[in-house]
Amino acid sequence: MKKYFSIMLFSAIGGALTLGSYKLFIEESPMVVEQQVIEQPQAVQANYLNTVNSIENTDFTVTAEKTLNTVVHVKNTSYKTTRDPYREFFYGQGSGTKQYSQVGTGSGVIISSDGYIVTNNHVVKGASEIEVTLNNKKVLKAELVGADATNDIALLKVKTDELPYISFGNSDAVKVGEWVLAVGNPYNLTSTVTAGIISAKGRDLHGNGNVTDSFIQTDAAVNPGNSGGALVNTRGELIGINTAITSQTGSFVGYSFAVPSNIAKKVIEDLMEFGNVQKAILGVRGGELNSKVAENLEIENTEGFYISEVTEGSGAEKAGLNSNDIIIKMDGVEISTYADLTGFIRTKRPGDVVNVTYLRSGERFTTNVTLSKNEMSKVSSLGLELKNLNSNELKKLKIENGVQVTDLTNQELLYYGVKKGFVITAINNKKVNTVDDVVDMISNKSKNDVLRIEMLNLDGEIERYIFR
Template identity: 40%
Template sequence: MKIKKTSFTLTAIALGLSVLTSPLTTMAELPNEVAGTTLPTLAPMLEKVLPAVVSINVEGKEQNTVRNQNIPEEFRFFFGDDFFGNRGGSIPRQFKGMGSGVIINAQKGYILTNNHVIDKADKITVILQDGRELKGKVVGTDTQSDVALVQVENPKNLTEISIADSDKLRIGDFTVAVGNPFGLGQTVTSGIVSALGRSTGSDSGTYENYIQTDAAVNRGNSGGPLINLNGELIGINTAIISPSGGNAGIAFAIPSNMANNLVQQIIEFGEVRRGVLGIKGGELNADLAKAFNIDAQQGAFISEVLPNSAAAKAGLKAGDVITELNGQRIRSFAELRAKIATSGAGKKFELTYLRDGKAEKTEVTLQADDFVNSGETSTNNMLPALEGASLTNSKEGIEIEKIEKNSPAAQSGLKVGDVIVGINRQPIKTLKDLRNALDEKPSAIALNVKRGQNNFYLLVQ
């Protein structure tokens, strides 16, 4: 479970809940009905859903970086693996972890979980509610959305969960979280939808469009389902905000629509083929709304439309504010970014936007992420040293078309016309190749850059 630490000071208040019974009344004698009315219970729904929830145990190796103080950092890459005894001056360390998951296809044995649950795992063991242990393998992942698809070997007698339309959720809807907190085994907690379209404000380049809930979620709940009272999947529990490391009533789940979009791409293509709208922007605030005569308080403000992009072809312009996507309200730029980025290339949307105080609509068809030639946020945020560089695929590799003055890219030593042709001795030709290489999370990053007739390595991390 990802834990977002905060500096909030919280006061704990213990609330007591008692059942008025006589001293001789046992739990077995408590009535199922009161005055002829059946008492409310989630038990019938959970009896159908719980077999679809699994625990996931993982084992693997991760690299611990060791430093040779006699070698300057900028030269360490060139000494190679043998000098340090292994790649990049790191030593492997065994680790074990645990998490949760949910079966979304019983016939094929597909299990939806978080990427951080199975990241770097060499061995994945899936434990079913009935105690069976099955060997799992990773089908595909999306690190930026923290989604992973696992498949178990020889799937038999499995139960799958139904997937709800998470776009129909409302604040106040009841939620139920199921998972394996602290390795205790299958555990159920309940709450409500506290907020929608949430972002934690992370600068890690992840796509965040979370459902916030106050259902108790703790370590080990990661990857487990958040469900509605119909027993349908509405989200995948992925992170909490907690000053203490335990449940504080603020948990975040990836919406089921967002996770399902990614999973279907993984199943069909073996990878995520991210769609791109081709805009830059930020959150709408009161000052922007006043300056642009916008009668709205929430939305995605467009500061720039990239040339020849899907947005440009749809007629969007700088200064527009996107307020709806397929009739669903857009609360923030982060929410729009997450929904677009987790939809596949070629997908069509109807966008509602405000321009000069008037609402307009347009249809847009997303382009593949290889199109992006200016400030591709998903790549730049993965590698901060490229922030401020406009990148495009060329015949030789990834060419730098523009660099913002005093940007991290400029400070890294990159120049307009440079072509990135490799990373850590691995040849790359496209933005997609670079992204895949960075997904491996190397402990050190050296870009192989071609500048004119010269080739050199640029150590950026």
């Protein structure tokens, strides 16, 4: 009997260690947003009868059946090489070189019967090989079609017979309080489902390692390995790609965040059609309103996007928008915050026409604005503002490619003599043609990667700078 219990004990310990090792070293976690601990509100009495009845009458089984087989497990393997110069010194060249593999996992969503799969960029970033496991445990090799670090979306393709897939829903139409399911395949077993509600829309997590400005927030549980999984409504439509959680532990403690499906769909269509993401701009600068801003500006409105400046030659200027106007709707979608505005624009392409509702001196107006191509960008991590150069400007500078520095706040660069007018021509030996190239290269930079930036100075000489 003692021997029997010993065997059982060691089996339990071994299983726990195996699962723990898998979670610790292999599984890809969602992005984690640190959040301060907030004091709990006072408890109040409440009648729970209606809440209980509504939950009991909600049946998610049909939705779960429709979506379980459309979510896959994604495994990425990257091969890295290390070099030990001391070993090479004593034992000869090549003796200090060692290659090792690193494995990460996440989830993905099948969006077409011919094998296109959407996941998070951070799930497959830097992958040398990608494998996808279907819900029936069939394993397939996957090809990376393209990725967009700005919106944390990647598109994969597998070759196989016809697959079950999920249809896109309209993420602009989702409502706070609406029931949703989070579907993922975190343990490479079978797909799992958790339920919750839409807690908020248009969440801006910028500054916390995330670059998407308009997340859908939900209280459906999302844990390590669920990155890239599906957020679906009760009709089984895809309304978001699960991406981030708010936590101080790395595990789910209450809120998760998803890239809206309208943004994901636009990114995917761009990657399939153009090979990159077509980024549009309205042509305005400003910020969202709140009580304090409204008081300083001496206006009554506390919601909306306040225009402080209109870009010369932009679609906004041509449509008659002015500084001090307040944008409150775009194509009928409410614009209350900066995240609402940027989230809406991310679903559009250059050349698209949008109907803008705005306030001017308290009166409401509407106008149609043709969105233009993104020609300028702020790269906060480098402390630079950049603009694209046209063919005449490039010819005058006697260069074939590059983007120009129009403003800089990076004190280190100022110390080393970088000035307005310098032109970035290459990063890590890759040519820079547009400001979007710079943004993408910075966004795809791993934590320990070095950036080697090549610049043309005001005297026409090439200078090189290294960022860690």
